[in-house]
Amino acid sequence: MNSNTDTFLSDYEAVYPGLPGSGVKWLDSIRRCGMEEFRAQGLPTGRTEDWKYTRLRSLEDTIFRPATLEDGEVDVNQLPTLFSGDSMVPRIVFVNGCLKTEFSCMDNLPDGVTVDSLRGAMDRDPEWFASHLGQVGCIDGNPLVALNTAMMNSGAVVRVHKDTAVEKPIEMIFVAGLTNGPVAYYPRNLIVMDEGADATFIQHHTGLGGGPYFVNSVTEIEVSGNARLRHYSVQNENVEATHLASIHVRVGCDATYEAFCMSTGGRLSRNESFVRLEGSGGHCGLNGAYMMRGKEHCDNTTLIEHMVPYTSCREVFKGVLDDESRSVFQGKITVHKDAQKTDGRMLSKTLLLSDRAEIDTKPELEIYADDVKCAHGATTGQLNTEALFYLRSRGIPDALARSLLVESFIAEAIEEISHLDVRAAMTGLVASQSSNRRCLGIEISEKSEGYKFE
Amino acid sequence: MLHIKGLHVSVDDTEILKGIDLIIKSGETHAIMGPNGSGKSTLGYALAGRDGYEVTRGEILFKDHDLIEMSPEDRAGAGIFLAFQYPVEIPGVPNTTFLKEALNSVRRYRGEEELDAMEFVKIVREKTKELGIPDDMLKRPVNVGFSGGEKKRNEVLQMAVLNPALAILDETDSGLDIDALKVVANGVNTLRSPERATLVITHYQRLLEHIVPDFVHVLAKGKIQCSGGKELALELEEKGYAEFAQAAE
Ligand SMILES: Nc1ncnc2c1ncn2[C@@H]1O[C@H](COP(=O)(O)OP(=O)(O)OP(=O)(O)O)[C@@H](O)[C@H]1O
Ligand SMILES: [Mg+2]
Numbered sequence: 001m002n003s004n005t006d007t008f009l010s011d012y013e014a015v016y017p018g019l020p021g022s023g024v025k026w027l028d029s030i031r032r033c034g035m036e037e038f039r040a041q042g043l044p045t046g047r048t049e050d051w052k053y054t055r056l057r058s059l060e061d062t063i064f065r066p067a068t069l070e071d072g073e074v075d076v077n078q079l080p081t082l083f084s085g086d087s088m089v090p091r092i093v094f095v096n097g098c099l100k101t102e103f104s105c106m107d108n109l110p111d112g113v114t115v116d117s118l119r120g121a122m123d124r125d126p127e128w129f130a131s132h133l134g135q136v137g138c139i140d141g142n143p144l145v146a147l148n149t150a151m152m153n154s155g156a157v158v159r160v161h162k163d164t165a166v167e168k169p170i171e172m173i174f175v176a177g178l179t180n181g182p183v184a185y186y187p188r189n190l191i192v193m194d195e196g197a198d199a200t201f202i203q204h205h206t207g208l209g210g211g212p213y214f215v216n217s218v219t220e221i222e223v224s225g226n227a228r229l230r231h232y233s234v235q236n237e238n239v240e241a242t243h244l245a246s247i248h249v250r251v252g253c254d255a256t257y258e259a260f261c262m263s264t265g266g267r268l269s270r271n272e273s274f275v276r277l278e279g280s281g282g283h284c285g286l287n288g289a290y291m292m293r294g295k296e297h298c299d300n301t302t303l304i305e306h307m308v309p310y311t312s313c314r315e316v317f318k319g320v321l322d323d324e325s326r327s328v329f330q331g332k333i334t335v336h337k338d339a340q341k342t343d344g345r346m347l348s349k350t351l352l353l354s355d356r357a358e359i360d361t362k363p364e365l366e367i368y369a370d371d372v373k374c375a376h377g378a379t380t381g382q383l384n385t386e387a388l389f390y391l392r393s394r395g396i397p398d399a400l401a402r403s404l405l406v407e408s409f410i411a412e413a414i415e416e417i418s419h420l421d422v423r424a425a426m427t428g429l430v431a432s433q434s435s436n437r438r439c440l441g442i443e444i445s446e447k448s449e450g451y452k453f454e
Numbered sequence: 455m456l457h458i459k460g461l462h463v464s465v466d467d468t469e470i471l472k473g474i475d476l477i478i479k480s481g482e483t484h485a486i487m488g489p490n491g492s493g494k495s496t497l498g499y500a501l502a503g504r505d506g507y508e509v510t511r512g513e514i515l516f517k518d519h520d521l522i523e524m525s526p527e528d529r530a531g532a533g534i535f536l537a538f539q540y541p542v543e544i545p546g547v548p549n550t551t552f553l554k555e556a557l558n559s560v561r562r563y564r565g566e567e568e569l570d571a572m573e574f575v576k577i578v579r580e581k582t583k584e585l586g587i588p589d590d591m592l593k594r595p596v597n598v599g600f601s602g603g604e605k606k607r608n609e610v611l612q613m614a615v616l617n618p619a620l621a622i623l624d625e626t627d628s629g630l631d632i633d634a635l636k637v638v639a640n641g642v643n644t645l646r647s648p649e650r651a652t653l654v655i656t657h658y659q660r661l662l663e664h665i666v667p668d669f670v671h672v673l674a675k676g677k678i679q680c681s682g683g684k685e686l687a688l689e690l691e692e693k694g695y696a697e698f699a700q701a702a703e
Contacts, residue, residue, distance in 0.1 A: 387542050390541070411546040
C-alpha cells in the first residue's frame with residue numbers, strides 16, 4: 001500500500017451511503033473486495049511490465065475528490081454526438097459520472113433493448129444484474145478495476161434481448177469537467193448481448209472546460225452466441241484529464257465484437273481492451289486511431305485471447321503524433337493450446353509529425369497451438385514529403401495538404417468500421433480534428449492575395 | 455511570361471543546373487531535350503518550387519514576379535503547372551477529392567468563387583470524356599495502382615482542370631501508347647492560346663510531331679547547349695546528343 005492509494009479511498013466511508021446499491025449485500029461484498037484489492041496492490045507503477053511506458057504521474061501530484069451530482073453545470077448543446085442532425089438517436093448521459101435524466105433520451109429505445117443506470121438496473125432486475133456484474137472484469141491483478149469496483153457510482157447497464165436487431169446506434173455520453181477543483185469519477189458499464197442480438201453503441205468521453213479530473217472507467221461486455229456488438233468510442237477528454245478505461249469482453253460461438261476507439265484528447269489516456277474468444281466462430285475486430293498533440297500521452301493496450309478452435313481477430317491501430325506527444329501501443333494476441341485454426345492479424349502504424357514526438361510499440365504473439373495463422377506488423381514514419389509537394393504543386397495550401405495526408409493515413413483504420421453512418425461520422429471527426437490543429441488553408445490563401453497576376 | 459536568368463540550382467550541395475538562361479513568351483511552346491541526368495527534371499522542380507532544390511544563383515521571373523520567393527502552392531495559384539515525370543501515389547486520398555481541393559485552392563487564389571460539388575463534377579466529367587479517362591480512375595486513390603500510362607493521363611487531366619498559364623510537361627509522353635499520346639497531345643494543344651505557354655520536356659521527336667514547338671533547346675551538363683527551331687529535334691534524333699555534350703567540354 002502506498003500513501004496515494006489512501007487518497008482515493010479516504011472518502012470512501014463518506015461517499016459509500018450515496019453509492020448505488022449501498023446496503024445491498026452482494027454488491028457490498030463486491031465493493032469491499034475491490035477496496036481490499038486496491039489497497040493491497042496500489043496504483044500500477046513502472047515495475048509492472050504492462051505499465052513500463054505509461055506512468056501515472058498525473059495522479060500523484062493531484063488529489064481528486066469523488067464527483068457528486070452537484071458538480072458540473074452543463075448545457076445540453078455542449079453534449080457530444082456523432083449524429084448532430086438527428087435528435088432521435090437514443091442516448092444516456094452522465095455528467096461527471098452522474099446520470100442526467102433530463103439530457104438523456106430513452107423513450108425511443110427499440111423494443112428488446114434496455115438501457116439503465118447502475119441504480120436503475122438494481123431496480124429493474126436485481127437477480128439478472130447480480131449474475132452479470134463483475135463476471136468478465138476481474139479485479140485480481142488489476143488495481144484499476146478494483147478501484148472502480150469499490151467506487152463505481154454510475155454507468156450504463158445495457159441488455160439487448162435475444163434476436164433483437166437494431167441498426168440505429170445508441171449513444172452513451174460521459175462528459176466531465178466544469179467542477180470546483182479536481183474530481184474523480186468511476187463509471188461502470190455492462191453490456192449484455194443475448195443470443196442472436198445485434199446492436200451498435202457509441203461511447204463518448206468528453207471534457208468540457210479546463211481543469212484536471214480523473215476518469216476510471218470499466219466496461220464489461222458479454223456477446224452471446226450468434227450475437228454482434230459494434231462498440232465505438234470517442235475519447236476527447238480535456239488536456240488536463242487522466243482517462244483510464246478498460247473494456248473486458250467475452251465473445252461466444254459465431255459471435256462478433258467489433259470495436260473502434262478514436263482518441264483525440266487527454267493529458268494521459270489509456271484504453272485497455274481484454275477480449276476472450278470463447279466460442280468457435282467467434283470474431284473480434286479491435287481497431288482504433290489517435291491524434292495527439294502538445295504533451296498528451298495516449299496508450300492503447302490490448303489482449304486478445306483465443307481460447308477455442310476457429311476464432312479470428314483483426315486489429316488495426318493508426319496514430320498521429322504532433323509536438324511532444326507520446327503514444328504507447330501494446331497489442332498482444334494469445335492463442336491457447338486448444339485454439340487450432342486461429343486466424344489473427346494485428347497492425348499498428350504511427351505517423352510522427354514532429355521529431356519530438358515518440359511512440360513505444362510492443363506487438364506480441366503468444367502461441368501455444370500449432371495450426372494457426374497469425375501475423376503482426378508495426379511501422380512508424382513521417383509525412384511523405386514527396387506526396388506533400390505533389391499536393392502543394394497543385395495549389396493545395398501546405399496546411400490543407402498536411403491535413404489531407406493525415407486523414408488519408410487514418411482512413412485505413414476507419415475503414416474497419418462496418419457501420420457506414422458511424423464510419424462517415426468518424427471520418428468527419430478526423431477531418432475536423434486534423435484541420436483544427438493547424439491554421440486552416442483559408443488563412444494561407446488570403447495571405448497569397450499579395451501576388452496578383454493579370 | 456517566364457524569364458530565367460543565369461539559374462544555378464543545387465540538390466544536396468551538388469550543383470545540377472549551372473547557369474540556365476531561357477525566355478518563354480505567352481503563346482509559345484518550347485521543348486527541352488537532353489541526355490539522362492542532364493538536369494531537365496531539376497529545372498521542372500525548381501520552377502515548381504520543390505524543397506531541397508536550392509537556387510544558389512540567378513533568378514526566375516514569372517509574369518514579372520520573383521518566383522523563387524513563392525511557395526509551391528502560390529506558384530500553382532499563379533498559373534504554373536508541372537506534370538511530373540514520376541507522378542506520386544497518395545493512398546487514401548481519392549482522385550476526385552484531390553482534384554476538387556486543387557481546383558478550389560487555385561480558384562480561391564485567383565479570387566474566383568469556389569465550386570460546389572455539382573459544378574465541379576460537371577467540369578471534371580467534361581475533361582475526363584475529352585481525355586478518355588474512365589470514371590473509376592476518379593474514385594480511386596491518387597495514382598495508386600495506376601499503370602504508367604494512366605498516371606500520365608491523370609497528370610494531363612489535372613492540367614486540363616487547373617487550366618494553367620504555364621504548363622511544364624516532364625516526359626509526359628514516356629510510357630504512353632500511340633493513341634494515348636495523341637490524346638495527351640490533344641489535351642495540350644487545346645490549352646494552347648495566346649495567353650498561355652508550354653514547356654515540353656521529352657526524349658522523343660514523336661511527341662513533337664503532335665505538339666509542334668516554336669523552339670527546341672538542348673540541355674546537357676546543367677546548361678542549355680544550343681537552341682533552335684523544331685528542325686533541331688530532327689537533327690538530334692539523327693545525331694544523338696554526343697556532339698552537344700562534347701561542345702560543353
Ligand atoms: N539528391 C541528389 N544529390 C546529388 N545528385 C542528385 C540528387 N538528386 C538528383 N541528382 C542528380 O541530378 C542530375 C539531374 O537529374 P534530373 O532528374 O534533373 O535529370 P533528367 O535530365 O531529368 O534525366 P532523365 O532524362 O533521366 O529524366 C542527375 O545526375 C541526378 O543523379
Ligand atoms: Mg527527368
